[in-house]
Structure formats: C-alpha cells, structure tokens
Amino acid sequence: MKSEHLPLLKSVSAPAVHPDGGRAVVSVLRPDFDADAYVGQLWTVPLDSPPNPGRAPRRLTRGFRDTAPDFSPDGRVLAFLRAADGGKPQLHIVEADGGEPQPVTDAPLGVSAFAWSPDSRRIVYGARVPDEGRYGSTDGISAGGEDARLVTDYQYRMNGVGYTADKPVQQFLVEVPDPGAEPKVAPKGRALKAAAAGTPGRGNAVGTAGLLPVAQQLTTSATDHNGASFGADGQTIYFTAALHEGSDADLATGIYRITVGEGVGGAEPEAVAPANTGRQSVHAVRQSEDGQWIFFLAQDIGESGQDFVARNTALYVMPSGGGDATRLSDVETMDLGCNGRIELRGPDSALLLNNARGTVELHEFRASGNHQALIQGDRAVTGVAARDGSLVVSFADAATAGDVAVFDGGQLRVLTDFSAQLRSDAGIVEPLELTFPSSDGYPVHGWLVRPSGQGPHPVLLNIHGGPFAQFTGALFDEAQVYAAAGYAVLMCNPRGSAGYGQAHGRAIKEKMGTLDMQDVLAFLDGALGKFEDLDEGSLGIMGGSYGGYLTAWTISHDHRFKAAIVERGFLDPVSFTGSSDIGWFFGAEYTGRTAEQMAAQSPMARVEQVRTPALVIHSEEDLRCPVEQGQRYFTALKQLGVEAAFLVFPGENHELSRSGTPHHRKQRFDHILQWWARYLPTAENPAPAARP
Template sequence: MKSKDLPLLNSVSAPAVHPDGTRAVVSVIRPDFDADAYVGQLWAVPLGPPLEPNRPPRRLTRGFRDTAPDFSPDGQVLAFLRAAAGGKPQLHIVEAGGGEPQPVTDAPLGVSTFAWSPDSKRILYSARTPEDGRYGSTDGVSAGSEDARLITDYQYRMNGVGYTADKPLQLFLVVLPELGAEPKVAPKGRALKARTGAAAAGTAAAGAAAAGTAADADGDTTGGLLPAAQQLTTAATDHTGAGFSADGRTIHFVAALHEGSDADLASGIYRITVGDGAGGGEPEPVAPANTGRQSVHAVRESRDGQWLFFLAQDLGQSGQDFVARNTALYVMPVGGGDATRLSDVETMDLGCNGRIELAGPDSALLLNNSRGTVELVEFRASGNQHVLLQGGRVVTGAAARGESLVISFADAATAGDVAVLEDGQLRVVTDFSAPLRSDAGIFEPLELTVPSTDGYPVHGWLVKPPGQGPHPVLLNIHGGPFAQFTGALFDEAQVYAAAGYAVLMCNPRGSAGYGQDHGRAIKERMGTLDMQDVLSFLDGALTKFEELDAGALGIMGGSYGGYLTAWTISHDHRFKGAIVERGFLDPVSFTGSSDIGWFFGGEYTGRSPEQMAAQSPLARVDQVRTPSLVIHSEEDLRCPVEQGQRYFTALKQLGVEAAFLVFPGENHELSRSGTPHHRKQRFDQILQWWARYLPTAANPAAAPQP
C-alpha cells in the first residue's frame, strides 16, 4: 500500500439489521482526494442462508456522505445521517423498500446521534446547540467578531469540537411525518404576498407562517417544511447515549449534572418522562444504591423493560483516577436499587465503542478489548455471559434481529466488512477491501511474544516487507497509553512495509487489553516499564529474525507514542532517526493548555514538580542525539501545538538535526481522520524523512542537488 492508495480504505459502520433478519444496511466511507473529504453511501447487504444464490451488496443511497443507518422497529423506515459537501449531518428517513430520502432536521451544527421510539413514530436525536450570536447563528457575526468568552471552568474545550460550553449537546424529540404524504412546498408569489399581508394585518398565526416561509422562498432555511422538534434538555453540558425505554414513555441518557461536576470526571444516568406524545420535564437522576463515583458511558433499557444496562468506569475517591480503568457492564432494575457488575473489571474492557446493543429480552451485546483483538460478548441480566466471537480480528459493531446476528469487523486482510455469525462461525457477506488487496497489496502481520528484561511477556506484531533483507526497522509506538495495537489491517504499517521497512508494533505495560494491572503499571512511572518493554520487544525481534538490520533502526509514535519516542531517544542513541508526532512532551505546560490537561498529566505522572520533571521528555531533551522530525497539527487541543514547538526549538538550540512539520486546520486525529490530502502529505513527508536517514530500494534517498 502506498499513500496514493488511501481512497481504497473503505471503513464500514456497525450494521443495521432489518427486524425480519433478511438484510442489513451499512455505511461505507472512504477518503476521497478529489473532494478532499470523506465520502460514502449506504449499502444494502442480503443476509440469506448459505445455500441461497449469491446476491451481492448494492449501493442503496447516493448522498455525499451517508452514515449511521438504523431501521425503525416496525421495519418500515430506514433513518440515517446525510451530510452534503461542506455541510453538517442531518437526519433523513426513507422507506425501507427504497425511495427518495426525506430530510427531518436542519440543526445549525448538525445531528450527532439518534434513536428510534418503540412505536416507530418518533426519533430522539442529539445536536450541538449554539448560543445566540455564535457559530454563524447571527448573520454578519463571524467567528472573529463574536463576543469574548469568560471562562470559569476546567472543562471548556474538547479536541475536534473546540469550545463546548457555548454549544452543548442537547436532546430533541421529533414526530416523523408520514412518508406517503404529499411533500410540503414553500409558498411564493401571490401566496407568499397573501400570507405577508395577513401578518401585516395583525393575524399572529399568519404572521408566524409568513416569517417561517419567507426565508424558505429565499432558500436560506427549510423552516416550516420540516417537522417541528421539541428540545428536551437545556443544561450547559453534553447529554449523550440517549435512548427510549421499552414502552416508549421514558428516555434515559448520560450527563454530568451533579454539583461539582467541573472538578471531576464523573457522570450519571438520568431520565425524562415523555409519554406517548412529546412531553418532557426536568431530568431525574437514576443512581444505583451501591456504586461510587463513576464515569458512565452508555445506558440502555432491556427489551423486556425490566433492566437497565450501563457501561461505567470507577474513578476512585478523587473522581479523577481514570488511569487504565477498564470499562465494565452493570445492570440494575429499571425501578431502582443496587447495580450488579456483569463483567470482570480486571480482565475485560468493554469501552471499545461506547455502545450497548440489545439482543434477547434481557441480554446485550458488547465489544471487549482482548490481547490485540476485539471480541463479541453476550451478557444476560441474570449474570450469564458468553463469548460469541474471538480470535485474530477486531469486531467493530454487532446487531441481532430476527434470526440473524450480524457483525462488522476488520482483520489482517480487510479494513472493514460484514459477516453473519452462525453456530460460532463467520459467514462473510461483503468484500469491500477487494480493491485494496488487488491494487495495493497487503502484508500480513506476524504475531510475536517477547520477554521483557524482567521476564514479563510483551505481545505484538512484525510486518515485514518483501525480499530477503536486511531490512531497516521502524519501531512504532501507539498512543493512549491505555490503547492497543491489533493484528487488523493498519494503514501505517502497510505504507511503511511497502516502502521497504520492517515494522514492529507491541503493547507494552500501560496498554489496554491485558488487564488493569498491565495498564496501571506505569501510573506515576511513565517511561520506565513501558520503555523497557518496547526496547525488549525490539531486541527480541532482532535476535529472532536475521533479515532485520540491527544497524538501521528508526523509532516513531504519536500522542503517548510521541512521548515514549522522545523519552526513549534521550536514553538510547542507537536509532538513526526518530519521528515525534503530536506528543505529550512537557507535563508542566500541558496542564494549562490541553483540553484534558487539568487532570491527565497529574494522574499519569503525579502532580509534584519533581515527579513531572522526572518523567518529562522536555526535561531530558539535552540528552537527545537522534535526528528528529516533529509533527503537529495547529488545532490539536489534546496535545497542543506548543508541545511540539517547544520540543523542536530545544532540539535546534542543542544542535540536533530537527524539522517541524505543521498541519493547518487539523487536530489530534490527523493520522486517522484528517483531510485526505493532509493524510497523504503526512505519509509522503514521513517517507522522505526515512529516505534521508534509512534509505531503502523502494524509498531511496533523494539525489543531491547540483
């Protein structure tokens, strides 16, 4: 795979399965260089029995970017989010059998998520709601001319979102129009004049109608042509994970509405009674009687209406101790009482995608991080659990309808596909990565376990380029640190292997997927066991594989991986070059500049100046000898650009060969979801850096200029 092959990376959403279990719909999204954006549509996937004549998937919609499909409970309607080029995602509906999609919302900043009511007549959705005068809500007031913001809280920004307090995520309820009804049209000409005249004559109702339709005639808004939505929440905080109760009369959601919420990471479950119509009222807390301070991520009422499933992390007495806390599944009676933890909090981490997918009357499907894979597990309210799918793949979504259990997944050969799970076996029903394999070529990773210097097993993968070697080696370190590399297709490893490099990736202590003790081993000890583990993995691979060139080593990583790269090259000088990307490089300045700085650094390094200095790459920068490319994005609020600026400047002042690659308009997610042009440029610049210090036949050093 080369950088030009990015458009072949088709990502597949969680499946929406029709209630009769005969078909699924997924969103298939890819980077597009022409649009310099992510484009894609919904695809219908037949799920018929294996003996049925093969019916291939087909493209169902033709929007610019159509995502998040979900069938109504009665199976009559398919809802999804559609974004036009340069626009915000809006809720649309279409008859399940096909037809022209119909818009339902015109939210100023777009719709984030939605959920169906059990009667299929209403949809609950979340949308960021701007303050008056901000984010284009007032004509003529640009971003640079908005009023000043007075900040009094720790929590006021989020990477990829920007300021949050002035556009909190609120919940709305909309009653859907009848799909078969004649579409409304905006009045114009004599009709518009008649309505305007009625308003001038003092008819309030007609005046309101005229005001709503005059804008329509000018093409400025769809007001009056869309169903009216009722706003259910108003607090200046995000309201997430919302869904209906089994009888449709209650809405459960997650928010931080408790006193002192700005000073901790806790959140809880709340409910609003909506009845059969719109309704609404003040949120009522739903607090288990026996749990401490928790961060709740998702809540879902069971299909039989008896239980509340919820995902949560314990936060300790401080309400901030988030380090390597596995996400667990809990259940409690809908009427209140004690909560029961259904998953082993030490060995299972169910925080993969923040979703609880209902299965039977009292069961739920969850995804579990496990040793470089993501498993599918079914839990029952009674306490029984069953691992439905495990092995060398990453399950990304699941849905059970009718007799069908359908998953979306990635593995070493696909960036995303759909399969039916039957008797413990997968029957793959799509092949969206076929062009990637045929046109770009894929290298399969080799799984390794290497002992660290203290005997601790370090698990990871080697992706080898073609040929006999010797191959230069790139030691790639993941972010997090409570995250994991997997054996699934990884564009970074594929691009570097195609350029002639052997790529090593491992999950050292501090990573997710190997238990809480593994993850918490580096709390207040960053750069100790984790550096030991990655270097032991490197040394073990060099010993095991003669085709790896021990004299041609590079090291690279992003975020926490940028931290550990910068930290390692201040201790170990055998690397020919390094790439430090979007790194956590100075715990001191990070505290006041990062969106999570008010708690993250203190929990990982400790809060005393001595602790921070003892684990700070910037404090040891004078020990660096390795030529280093520093990569950062201007709009990164997670690891702000000042981290990279200061580190690069320090290297230059010390006489170390260094370069600083800065991307405008991008945030912390550049390598994963940045614009396609910038993602390609990033790969090209990285390969140019390695060509300079670790040239290969496939990535030769540039000829000197005459």
Template sequence: MKPEDLPLLKSVSAPAAHPDGTRAVVSVIRPDFDADSYVGQLWTVPLDPEKLPRRLTRGFRDTAPAFSPDGLVLAFLRVTADGKPQLHVVEAAGGEPQVLTNARLGVSSFAWSPDSHSIVFGARTPDDGRYGTLDGVSAGAEEARLITDYKYRMNGVGYTADKPVQLYIVDVPELDEEPRVAPAGRALKARKAAQGALSKNGPEPDSAKNAEDAAADSLLPQARQLTFAATDHSGESFSTDGRFVYFVAALHEGSDHDLEAGIYRVSVSGGEPEAVKATNSGRQTVAAARQSRDGKWLFFLAQELGPSGQDFVARNTALYVMPADGGEAGILSDVETMDLAGGAGGLELRGPDSVLLLNNAQGTVELLEFGATGNHSLLVHGDRVVTGAASAGGGPVVVSFSDASTAGDVAALEDGQLRLLTDFSAELRLRAEIIEPRELTFNSADGYPVHGWLVLPPGKGPHPVLLNIHGGPFAQYTVALFDEAQVYAAAGYAVLMCNPRGSAGYGQAHGRAIKEKMGTVDMQDVLSFLDGALAKFQELDGGALGIMGGSYGGYLTAWTISQDHRFKAAIVERGFLDPVSFIGSSDIGWFFGGEYTGSTEEQMAAQSPMATVRSVRTPSLVIHSEEDLRCPVEQGQRYFTALKQQGVDAAFLVFPGENHELSRSGTPHHRKQRFEELLRWWARYLPTRANP
C-alpha cells in the same frame, strides 16, 4: 500499500439489522482525494447467500443507519459536501430520503422510539449570537468568552460550554404523504411582510433567521427540545414503554472538578430530568445505558474513578445492571480482565434481557453476549477486530469487523462460525499488496511478556527497522489492517509494533503499571521487544533503526531518544512532551498529567521529555496540527525549538486545519501528504530500494 492508495480503505459501520432478520444495512465510507473529504453511502446486505450486497443510497456521506422497530423506515445521517449531518428517513424498501432536521451545527446521534413514530436526537446547540446565529457576525466578531470552568474545550470540537449537546424529539411523518413545498413569489413576499411586522412588536422569530431560512424550516417536522442544562447530553435511548428518554450527562454538583457522569431520564412530554442511580456504586463515569427489551433492567457501562473522581488511568469499562428505575447494581463482567464497549450506537440489545458487547482482548476485539442474570457467552473471537454487531427478529447476529486483510466487512454468525457477506476490501487487496503481520512475544528485561507484531517487507533484506509506538497510552495495536504499517512496509521497512505495559487489552494491572511511572517499564518493554526481534530475525538490520509514535507514542519516542542513542532518526508526532505546560493548554490537561505522571514538580520532571531534551542527539521530525487541543501545538513548538538550539538536526511539520486525529480522520490530502513527508524523512536517514 502506497499513500495514493488511501481511497481504497473502506471503513464499515456497525450494522443495522432489519427486524425480519433477512438483511442488514451498513455505511461504507472512504477517503476521496477529489472531494478532499470522506464519502460513502448505505449498503443493504442480504443474509441470503444467493443475493449480493447493493448500494442503497447515493448521498455525499450517509452514515449511522437504523431501522425503525416496525421495520418500515430506515433512518440515517446525511452530510452534503458543504453541510452538517442531518437526520434523514427513507422507506425500508427504498425510495427518496426525506430530511427531518436543520440543526445549525448538525445532528450527532439518534435513537428510535419503540412505536416507530418518533426519534430522539442529539445536536450541538449554539448560544444566541454564536456560530452564525446572528447574520453578519463572524466568529472573530462574537462577544468575548468569560471562562470559569476547567471543562470548556474539546479536541475536534473547540469550545463546548457555548454549544452543548442537547436532546430533541421529532415525530416521523408518514412517508407516503404528499411532500410540502416552500412558499415562493407572492407567498414568500407575504411571509416576509408578516415577519417584518412581528419584528416591530417584539423579537424576531427563529433567532433572527431570514425569511428564506424560516420558509425552508417550515417544511420540516418541528422538533421539541428535551434537555437544557449547559452540558453535553449523550447516549440517548427510549425506555421500553416509550415514556422516557434515558441519557448520560454530568448534572451533579461539583461536576467541573471530577470525571463523573451519571444516568438520567426525562419524560418525552418534557420536564426536569431525574437521576437513575445505583444505590451501591462508587464514583463512576457512565459510558452508555439502555433498558432491556422486557423493561425490567437497565444495563450500563461504567468505569470506576476512585475516591477522587479523577483516577481514570487504565480503568477497564465494566458492564452493570440494575432495576430500570434505579436501585442496587450488579456487576456482570470481570473488571480486571475485560474492557468492554458498546457499538457506535451504544448498547445493542438481543433477546428480552441480554446485550451484545465488544471486548478489547490482547490485540483483538471480541463479541460477547451478557444476560441480566449474570450469564455470558463469547460469540466471536480470534484474529479480528469486531467493530459492531446487531440481531433482530430471531435471525443470526450480523457482525462488522476488520482483520489483517480487510479494512471492514460484514458477516453473519451462524452455528458459532462467521459467514462472510461482503468483500469491500477486494480492490485494496488487488491494487495494493497487503502484508500479513507476524505475531510475536518477547520477554522484557524483568521477564514480563511483551506481545506484538512484525510486518516484514518483501525481499531478502536486511531491512531497516521502524519501531512504532501507539498512543493512549491505554490503547492497543491490534490484528486489524493498519494503513501505517502497510505503507512503511511497502516502502521497504520492517515495522515492529507492540503493546507494552500501560496498554489496554491485557488487564488493568498491565495498564496501571505506568501510573506515575511513565517512561519506565513501558520504555523497557518496547526496547526489549525490539531487541528480541533483532535477535530472532536475520532479515532485520540492527544498524539501521528508526523510532516513531504519536500522542503517548510521541511521548515515549521523545523520552527514549534522550536515553538510547542507537536510532538513526526519530519521528515525534502530536506528542505529550511537557507535563508542566500541558496542564493549562490541553483540553484534558487539568487532570490527565496529574493522574499519569503525578502532580509535583519532581514527579513531572522525572517523566518529562522536555526535561531531558538536552540529552537528545537523534535527528527528529516533529509533527503537529494547528488545531490539536489534546496535545496542543505548543508542545511540538517548544520541543522542536529546544532541539534546534542544541544543534540537533530537526524539522517541524505543521498541518493547518487539523486536530489530534489527523492520521486517522484528517482530510485525505493531508493524510497523503503526511505519509509522503514521513517517507521523505526516512529516505533521508534510512534509505531503501523502494524509498531511496
């Protein structure tokens, strides 16, 4: 795979299963160089093997499909080339989509009511006077922000306190009704005159929108706001009887000083939200909650946070269940060995009292089903990464997944086996040579097993070796197709990737092994994995080594080259490089470093790449994004400057307009340029025939 092949990477959303069990709908999205954005549409995927998938919509970017419970309507989010995501509906059989919202900052998520007549949705809601709510007032001319809380920014979002996610409910119109039309000519003139008269006697309507905007909004069904607290409200879903909306938020006293989030519900007719509490739970952060179809139970995913309410390090997410109105909660999963997640739309129900869940498991992601009474079964496992699942109408479970040869596809689970329904990566395999990774395990210096993969380029070798280190640190490399490894291998490099202690997917003890001990056994593990591979494979050139990583991977790369000088060059990307300055500059700095490195000066210095930077001799490319709030650009600036001051060959690559997610969801042009600069750096120090 080459950098110019990025548009061939088609990602597939979690499926929406039609209630009659005959078909599913997914969103298929890909990078596009012409638009310098991500484009894609909804596809309908029949479960009948005689029928082929087909494109269902033709928007710029259509995502998050969801059928109404009665199966008559399909809702989804649509983004125009210059707009924000807005909620749309279309007849399930096809037709012209209708827009339901005009949220200034876009709709983030939504869920259907049980009677199929309304939808609850979340949208960032700006304070008056901010984010274009006052005509003629630009971002630079807005009022100053007085900040008193820790939680005021988020990577990829910016300031959050002045635009919290609020929940709204909107009625879905009859789709066969004659569409309304906007007033024009005399009618628009009359509307403007009426608005002018109103403005003389009181505040202008619609937060000072002009008449044309108000006229356009009048064509849409009116949404009612359900939540109003100055914090994010997420994970919305209706109660089984349709009377309440459940959601997750941090509405408790002292919420600025901990990571807790709880379950709440609000009446669809409005009013104050009420907490739905587990009487026997400790301090937790709830990730998702949903009532069972039979109405008896409330499933929820949560992480324990310890007595401080901040101890998030390597905490597996567990599944709990309690009575729908609150009460004693039971844990359904093994919190030590299972790390669970819902799909993109939250918890997916199956049957009257069971739920489908994803589980991070040793470089794979499995699909499991849990019942409210404690029974569970493993539905999909093996060398793949399940990304979503749905079941409806007694039909088979429909699964979206990726593996070594596909960036995303859809399959039906039948008799315990997956039957492939799509082949969205056919063009990728045809035009770009995809190399299947080899699974490996080597013992660390203390005998601990380290699991990972080798992607070996074509040819006899010996090949230069790139040791890749993932971010997180509580994350994992997986068996799924990884564009980075494929690009480097195509350029002639052998790519080594492993999941050292600190990673997810191998149990909490594995993940928590580096709490207040970063750069110890984790560095030992990645270097032992490298040494094991060099000893096993003659095709690897032990004299031509590079090391690279992003975020925590950038941290461990910078830490390693201060102590191990065998590498010809390094790439330190979006790194956590100075625990001291990170505290005040990162969106998570107020708690992250203290939990991982400890909070004393001595602890931070003992685990800080900036504290050991004067020992670095390895030529290093430092990469950062200007809008990165997770590992702010000052981390890279200071590290690069320190390298230069001591005469190390260094370069600093800075991307404007990008944040911490550049390598995964940055603009296609910048993602391609990033690959080109990476290969240019490796060509300088580790040239190959394919990358001279």
C-alpha cells in the same frame, strides 16, 4: 500499500438489521482526493443462507456522506445521517424498500446521534445548540467578530470540537413524517408573505423551514447530554450527562431519564443512581427490551473523581425501578469501552465489544449474570446488531479494513468484500504475531509487518498512543505503507496498554517512561535476535500522542536509532496542564502532581540528552496535545544542534493520522517517507539525490 491508495481504505459502520432478519444496511466511507473529504453511502447486504448469487450487496443511497443507518422497529423506515459537501450531518428518512430520502432536521451544527421509539413514531436525537450570536447563528457575525468568552471552568474545550460550553449537546424529540405522504412545497408569493406575517394556521414557517417537522428540545442544561435512547415503554428516554454539583472538577457522569408522554413534550431530567456504586463515569445506558433492567457501561474513577488511569469499562445492570447495581463483567480482565455502545438482544440480554490482547471480541451478557463469548480470534469486531434471530457484525482483520458478516451456527459467514481492490491494487502484508520477554521476564505481545525480499530490512519501532490503547492484528494503513517502502515495522502493546487487564495498564501510573520503555526496547531486541533479515544497524523509532511521548523519552536514553519521528506528542507535563483540553487532570494522574515527579517523567526535562535526528509533526488545531508541545520540543532540539524539522498541518487536530483530510493524510505519509529515505534509505524508498 502507498499513500495514493488511501481512497481504497473503506471503513464500515455498525450494521442496522431489518426487523425481519433478512438484510442489513451499513455505511461505507472512504477518503476521496477529489473532494478532499470522506465520502460514502449506505449499502444493503442480504443475509441469505445459503447465499443467493442474485442478491449481492449493493449501494442503497447516493448522498455525499451517508452514515449511521437504523431501521424503525416496525421495519417500514430507514433513518440515517446525511451530510452534503461542506455541510453538517442531518437526520433523514427513507422508505425501507427504497425511495427518495427526505430531511427531518436542519440543526445549525448538525445531528450527532439518534434513536427510534419502540412504536416507530418518534426519534430522539442529539445536536449541539449554539449560543445566540455564535457559530453563524446571527447573520453578519463571523467567528472573529463574536463576543469575548469569559472562562471560569476547567472543562471548556475539546479536541475536534473547540469550545464546548457555548454549544452543548442537547436532546430533541421529533415526530417522524410518513415517508409516503404528499411532499410539502415551500411557500412563495402571497403564501410566503402570509407565513412571514404569522397567518393563523401557517405558524411562523417561512421558506424551507416549514417543510421540516417541528422538534421539541428536551434538555437545556449547559452541558453535553449524550447517548439518548427510548425505554421499553416508549415514554421514557435515558441518557448520560454530568448534572451533579461540582461536575467541573471531576470526570463523573450519571444516568438520567425524561418522561415524554404520548405527545411531543418532556419533563425535568430525573437522576437514576444505583444505591451501591461509588463515583463513576457512565458512558452508555440502555433499558432492556422487557423493561425490567437498565444496562450501563461505567468506569470507576475513585474518590477524587479523576482516577481514570487504565480503568477498564465494565457492564452493570440494575432494576428499572431502582436499587443496587450488579457488575456483569470482570473489571480486571475485560474492557468493554471499545465503541461506547450497548446493543440489545432478546428480552434481557446485551451485546458488548471487548478489548482483548490485540483483538476486539463480541460478548453477550444477560441480566441474570449469564455470560458467553460469541466471537473471538484474530480480528477486531467494530459493530454489532441483532434482529429476529440474525446476529450481524462489522469487523476488520489482517485482510480487510472493514466488512460485514453474519454469526451463524457459531461461525462467521462473511457477506462482503469491500477491501478486494485494496488487496489487488495495493497489496497487503499480513502481520506476524510475536511475544518476547521484557528484561524482568514480563511477556510483551505484538506484531511484525515484514516487507517482501531477502533483506536486510531497516526497522521502524512504532509506538501507539493512549497509553491505554492497543495495537491489533487488523489491517493498519501505517504499517502497510511503511512495509511497502521496504521497512520492517514492529508494533507492540507494552505495560500501560489496554487489552491485557487493569494491572497491565496501571503499571506505569506515576512512572511513565519506565516499564513501558523497557518493554518496547525488549520487543525490539527480541525481534532483532530472532529474525536475521532485520538490520539492527538501521533502526528508526516513531509514535503519536503517547507514542510521541515515549519516542521522545526513549531517544533521550537510547542512542542507537538513526532517526525518530515525534508526532503530536505529550512532551512537557508542566505546560500541558494549562494548554490541553484534558490537561487539568491527565498529567497529574499519569505522572503525579509534584514538580519533581513531572520532571522525572518529562521528555522536555531530558531533551539535552537527545542525539537522534527528529522530525516533529503537529497540527495547528490540536487541543489534546497542543501545538506548543511540538514547537518547544523542536526549538530545543535546534538550540542543542540536533538535526530537526517541524511539520505543521493547518486546519487539523489531534486525529490527523486517522481522520484528517485525505490530502493532508497523503502529504503526511509522503513527508514521513522522505524523512526515512534521508536516514534509512531502502531500494523502494531511496535517499534523495545529492544537490549539485
């Protein structure tokens, strides 16, 4: 795979399954160089068994970016989010059998998520609501002309969002129009004048605004209200929020519900607190289909409310009427926080995704406590839905960036092949799964993506972010691009990573750069000892975020690498505390709070030990690891006489490598390969010609 093949990477959303169980709909997105944006539409996928050759998957919509499909419970309507080129995603509906989609919302900052009522008449949706005078809400006031912000809280910014207190996520309720009804038309002439004057019977609808149904805002507190869904009675809406006193100083969130009644309206949120749990961060909540139980996903965060390090997300259940909560999953060995969603199946069961040793599994839990693993193996399940006996998943594995399958008779029956062109045009190298002992005997699990040819191959040791995250064996564009350029890519999940239990993840709490560095170097040494075609004299090291941290830390201790790439790194715990969106708690929990602890785990405190040429990559709008981290590290290297370069991307944030603009993602790959060509040239990626 080469950088120009990025548009062939097609990601697939969680499926929506029609209530009759006969078909699923997914969103398929891809980077587009012409639009320099992510474009995609909805696809319908028949679930026939045996497959019907005349009913192949087909494109259902033709919008610029159509996402998040979901059928109404009665099966008549398909709702989804549509964004025009340069626009915000808005809720749309279309008849399930096809037709012209019609908009339902015109939220100034777009709609983030939505859910159907059981009777298919209403939808609850979340949208950021800007304060008056901000974010274009007042004509003639640009971003630079807005009033000053007076900040008094820790939590006031978020990477990819910017300031948050002046545009919290609120929940709205809207009556769903009949998609088969006569279309409304915009008033003009006398009708427009009458509407503007507030003529009785016409309300205040002016222009196109009157074409949309009126939505009722349900929440008003100046904090995010997330993950709303209807209860089984159709009158209660559940969501998560931090509405407790002192919420700015901790990471706790709780469950709340609002009763909306038959008509459009709402009441004050009511807390739904289990009687027996401590401080938790609740990520998702759903009432069971039979209305008897409340499922929720939560992490324990300790008495301080900030002890988040390597805390697995567990599934809990409690009676809808209140009482004690029961934990349904093993919090030590299972991590159910993969996508922050709870999907219902049957009257009292829920479907969850689990991070597990470099894979993502599908599990089913019943309120009674019964549990079974449904899908395991060398793949990453990314979404699931169940209707009328059909269980459908989206997934990625070594051969696909995203596809759809039905779980039938204990087996997966794959229904799509969205990565066919990627395999045929770009070529995909299957990763080789490996485990090597660390210096203390601890097993370190990972993969080798090896290029074609006899070798010897230069080796790139790639370190993931997080640190409580994991590499998987699924198709990874980074490894594929580097392998195509002639590099053997090593990726492992050292202590500190997710997917191997909480003890594995918490092993580096207040001792970053110890066992984790030991593990990645042991994995490197193990691979070099096992494979003769890996060139131990031509080594590079790279990583982003926490991976940038461990790269910078490692090259201050180990000088065998020819070059390094330090991307969007956590490089100085001291300045990170006041500049990062999560700086007020992250560094203190991972490195400890004292100056001595921070210095003992800080790459900036050891920068004078670096001898390795380093390319430092950062994005100007990165609020997670702010650009000053990269700027100061690069400047220090230059002052020490170490060969260094600083690659800075305008308009991008911490997610550049995953969701940056297609042009910038391609440019990033090209610069990375140029850096490796300079220090680790290959036949496929030769050294630049010498200047005359």
